Amino acid sequence: MTPKPQPxxxxxxxxxGADAALSSGAGGNAARPSGAGGRATGPxxxxxxxxxxxxxxxxxRIDVLGERLDNVGLRADELARVLPKAIxxxxxxxxxxxxxxxxxxxxxxxxxxKRNPQVLVDALFPxxxxxxxxxxxxxxxxxVESLNQMMERSFTWQGIQWRIEAMRTGKPIxxxxxAHSLVYSVRQVxxxxxxxxxxxxxxxxxxxxxxxxxxxxxxxxIQQFVKDSFEVGESEELESLEVxxxxxxxxxxxxxxxxxxxxxNAPQQVRGTLQDALSSIHGEMTEELEDFxxxxxxxxLARPSLEPCLRAEYVKKEKKKSPVLYxxxxxxxxxxxxxxxxxxxxxxxxxRFLDLARAEPGIVVVSSxxxxxxxxxxxxxxxxxxxxxxxxxxxxxxxxxxxxxxxPFLSFDARIVSARAAARLRSPDGVSFQFEAGVxxxxxxxxxxxxxTARTEALHVPGVSGYREEGLSDLDLEALLERKQAxxxxxxxxxxxxxxxxxxxxxxxxxxxxxxxFSGEAAALGLQPGIRVVxxxxxxxxxxxxxRLSRQRANLVADRLVSSGxxxxxxxxxxxxxxxxxxxxxDETSRALNxxxxxxxxxxxxxxxxxxxx
Amino acid sequence: MISKKICxxxxxxxxxxxxxxxxxxxxxxxxYMTTIGVKIDKKIVDTEGESLNLIxxxxxxxxxxxxxxMSYLRGAAGYxxxxxxxxxxxxxxxxxxRTRADEAFGxxxxxxxxxxxxxxxxxxxxxQDMRGLEAQGWLLAKTSAxxxxxxxxxxxxxxxxxxxxxxxxxxxP
Numbered sequence: 083m084t085p086k087p088q089p090x091x092x093x094x095x096x097x098x099g100a101d102a103a104l105s106s107g108a109g110g111n112a113a114r115p116s117g118a119g120g121r122a123t124g125p126x127x128x129x130x131x132x133x134x135x136x137x138x139x140x141x142x143r144i145d146v147l148g149e150r151l152d153n154v155g156l157r158a159d160e161l162a163r164v165l166p167k168a169i170x171x172x173x174x175x176x177x178x179x180x181x182x183x184x185x186x187x188x189x190x191x192x193x194x195x196k197r198n199p200q201v202l203v204d205a206l207f208p209x210x211x212x213x214x215x216x217x218x219x220x221x222x223x224x225x226v227e228s229l230n231q232m233m234e235r236s237f238t239w240q241g242i243q244w245r246i247e248a249m250r251t252g253k254p255i256x257x258x259x260x261a262h263s264l265v266y267s268v269r270q271v272x273x274x275x276x277x278x279x280x281x282x283x284x285x286x287x288x289x290x291x292x293x294x295x296x297x298x299x300x301x302x303x304i305q306q307f308v309k310d311s312f313e314v315g316e317s318e319e320l321e322s323l324e325v326x327x328x329x330x331x332x333x334x335x336x337x338x339x340x341x342x343x344x345x346x347n348a349p350q351q352v353r354g355t356l357q358d359a360l361s362s363i364h365g366e367m368t369e370e371l372e373d374f375x376x377x378x379x380x381x382x383l384a385r386p387s388l389e390p391c392l393r394a395e396y397v398k399k400e401k402k403k404s405p406v407l408y409x410x411x412x413x414x415x416x417x418x419x420x421x422x423x424x425x426x427x428x429x430x431x432x433x434r435f436l437d438l439a440r441a442e443p444g445i446v447v448v449s450s451x452x453x454x455x456x457x458x459x460x461x462x463x464x465x466x467x468x469x470x471x472x473x474x475x476x477x478x479x480x481x482x483x484x485x486x487x488x489x490p491f492l493s494f495d496a497r498i499v500s501a502r503a504a505a506r507l508r509s510p511d512g513v514s515f516q517f518e519a520g521v522x523x524x525x526x527x528x529x530x531x532x533x534x535t536a537r538t539e540a541l542h543v544p545g546v547s548g549y550r551e552e553g554l555s556d557l558d559l560e561a562l563l564e565r566k567q568a569x570x571x572x573x574x575x576x577x578x579x580x581x582x583x584x585x586x587x588x589x590x591x592x593x594x595x596x597x598x599x600f601s602g603e604a605a606a607l608g609l610q611p612g613i614r615v616v617x618x619x620x621x622x623x624x625x626x627x628x629x630r631l632s633r634q635r636a637n638l639v640a641d642r643l644v645s646s647g648x649x650x651x652x653x654x655x656x657x658x659x660x661x662x663x664x665x666x667x668x669d670e671t672s673r674a675l676n677x678x679x680x681x682x683x684x685x686x687x688x689x690x691x692x693x694x695x696x
Numbered sequence: 697m698i699s700k701k702i703c704x705x706x707x708x709x710x711x712x713x714x715x716x717x718x719x720x721x722x723x724x725x726x727x728y729m730t731t732i733g734v735k736i737d738k739k740i741v742d743t744e745g746e747s748l749n750l751i752x753x754x755x756x757x758x759x760x761x762x763x764x765x766m767s768y769l770r771g772a773a774g775y776x777x778x779x780x781x782x783x784x785x786x787x788x789x790x791x792x793x794r795t796r797a798d799e800a801f802g803x804x805x806x807x808x809x810x811x812x813x814x815x816x817x818x819x820x821x822x823x824q825d826m827r828g829l830e831a832q833g834w835l836l837a838k839t840s841a842x843x844x845x846x847x848x849x850x851x852x853x854x855x856x857x858x859x860x861x862x863x864x865x866x867x868x869p
Contacts, residue, residue: 278771307732376698
């Protein structure tokens with residue numbers, strides 16, 4: 083073990099001399115004087131002197147070094163001087179000192195915070211305050227811009243789409259809106275030499291934009307202007323310029339500046355991309371940056387790092403439509419409205435036609451459709467039914483735009499069967515038909531010949547299984563009956579108490595002729611007339627006498643009728659005396675009227691009427 | 697191609713901007729001069745077979761109301777000191793600016809331009825002063841922003857100095 087040297091004054095240490103040499107005690111084997119003030123003699127002394135001469139300087143240095151090593155205070159002072167330089171060099175030479183110091187610093191910070199957090203808070207506040215404010219301001223600005231856009235689009239079709247998307251994805255509407263709001267495009271990225279403001283490299287130049295070399299210089303000037311004008315701190319720099327929709331984001335490195343020209347509202351991730359690119363360029367081109375003398379050609383190599391910064395996020399922007407387009411839209415809309423109106427109107431008219439056709443007897447609507455843009459109906463139509471074209475006209479259907487085909491068929495609709503019967507039977511005016519449950523009923527008035535024919539012909543009308551003619555008048559019979567009444571009103575008068583004609587033979591002949599004519603007409607209608615000749619007297623005289631006289635008078639007239647050609651079988655003569663006077667006897671005139679003969683006619687049916695259901 | 701930042705310095709009204717306008721076709725409006733105190737233009741010159749891209753920072757002039765923003769000189773490879781031959785005060789201002797520039801950013805090549813060479817008969821700066829500066833190694837040029845005389849040559853002179861400085865650096869061990 084080296085003996086501990088005794089501290090000495092520097093002036094003493096530098097003085098050459100035996101005492102000094104001896105007292106230094108250099109070397110464990112150094113000879114020592116035998117006593118105080120004693121002097122060595124002989125070869126030892128000479129050797130000691132020689133040794134002193136040869137080794138004294140080294141010995142002294144060893145002494146000093148020993149003191150520096152053994153003296154903790156000295157060593158601490160020296161280390162304090164050397165340590166900062168050692169750390170700096172270690173960092174520069176990448177000796178891993180950062181890694182070595184990291185856990186120690188972490189422990190130190192942890193212990194410091196544990197002991198008194200306020201110290202660290204006070205230290206960090208000046209740094210953290212602005213950083214937090216800046217971050218919050220940037221976030222709020224971005225959010226406000228996005229929210230503004232969202233509000234603008236809240237009541238638009240796009241806003242509704244965002245809401246639907248938010249509901250579909252389960253995300254909040256704000257998140258969905260923000261995702262769509264962040265529309266931006268990094269148009270240019272310019273790498274600028276920090277010291278000179280000269281352009282090193284640029285990507286994404288826009289056509290018509292300013293010269294990028296001038297832009298680089300101008301940006302540098304503006305930064306310098308802001309820094310000088312507003313007396314900001316050394317570390318404070320201009321980070322962005324904003325004009326309307328355009329902004330320039332600036333990132334700084336030790337030797338270069340990266341400026342990104344951005345249109346729109348870019349997210350903060352873009353700044354991260356810029357920082358990464360700048361770090362990468364600094365890492366790869368340190369020497370080129372430091373030795374830059376105006377030649378930017380080496381910085382072609384920086385392009386791969388810059389190009390990823392040209393990011394863009396697009397959303398579909400609604401293009402402003404030209405007034406002409408709006409006019410076209412309006413015209414198309416108007417045309418659609420007109421087309422819709424006419425289409426609806428035509429459709430309504432066609433429906434009306436179909437309703438009329440369905441309600442019309444003798445027409446059955448089988449189907450309805452649209453063929454080649456035209457309305458089309460398939461119909462079954464009785465020949466006696468209405469013309470479908472007339473129904474179309476009633477419904478105001480355009481015959482050019484609609485068509486139909488109709489197949490003939492026999493309809494048993496009551497109105498059609500009635501019409502068919504009228505047509506088949508050629509019914510005269512005044513005759514009408516009712517058809518119900520297969521039975522055709524005729525009413526009105528018709529000549530007897532038609533009535534007779536109809537009785538058989540009606541059953542041949544399709545659909546008719548029975549025929550009735552209640553309410554159908556026989557025009558011929560009615561005329562015959564009127565004539566009968568006229569004949570029966572006539573009276574052949576006789577003179578008082580005689581069978582002598584008052585007006586002579588002519589009246590009797592005229593009566594006979596009239597009855598013969600009537601008989602012929604009755605026979606033509608299939609009727610057999612019967613003639614009862616009734617003789618009367620006035621009430622004067624004896625009634626039995628009157629009976630005889632009235633019978634004479636009746637026989638006289640009956641004989642005359644037979645003699646005029648009427649069959650005697652159809653003539654019956656009877657005398658009723660004064661029992662059935664023609665009129666009440668109030669005077670001679672009325673008594674003269676009762677002294678007369680009149681005829682009573684009857685008509686017997688010879689032809690049988692057809693019965694219903696036969 | 698090599699690019700160099702150069703500056704134009706001088707007192708107000710010496711004709712710096714007019715000189716630049718003679719030399720380049722500007723992209724930016726002169727309004728920048730009054731707003732941020734500098735207008736930047738660009739000109740490519742051919743000197744000794746080599747093209748040099750000059751980025752010209754025209755700094756607003758200095759007078760009793762405004763000062764040249766010297767920070768704009770940072771990174772300049774050289775500068776042109778402009779004086780008005782008819783105003784001796786601008787000569788003194790140029791000397792002062794040169795001193796301040798040297799103090800702020802070190803010594804870089806420069807050329808002293810005496811403007812308004814079209815009216816030399818009205819000059820009030822003595823030839824003796826000029827020769828004194830020349831003797832000190834200063835590069836001098838006479839220019840006329842009005843006629844354009846000497847303008848191109850002055851810029852070329854500075855350009856050659858910049859390239860010479862570059863060559864010297866390259867050849868230095």
